[in-house]
Amino acid sequence: MLGKRMEDALNGQVVAELYSAYLYLSMVAYFESANCPGAAGWMRAQVQEEFVHAMKLFDFVNEQGGRVILTVIDAPPSEWESPLAAFEAAYKHEQKVTGLIGELVEIAKQENDGVTVDFLQWFVNEQVEEEESTSEVVEKLKGGELSDVDKQLGQRALK
């Protein structure tokens, strides 16, 4: 059973993950318009991942006897200066999300909610992967030809 404070915090994270999906969907639109089909495909996969993250939290709140309350999702930016700038923004965003997950873990510990601490461990690990994968693309874009990097990005498989 979730305490009220934990429930509210998890609900906030459901919306934060949906915002991530929304942000990356906006990047899909940007990459499509910037003639970067590979990057658009990469981000399309990321949108789906973020939706999965939101649903993991959604299902957990329900299973733990809580009630999901959805609130407004902020509008994401729609323009970036370059594909590199967009991926830099994605990396920065993932660092921010890592911080949010850390705060949730902190709350769960303060509330002596071991079940939620355990549950959140998946997200702690996932954030390591998310920061790695976005910063890897930033480095590729800094070091390589855009059209080559775009081709590589197009090969991302859903995982």
Ligand SMILES: [Fe+2]
């Ligand atoms: Fe996420």
Ligand SMILES: [Fe+2]
């Ligand atoms: Fe991921």
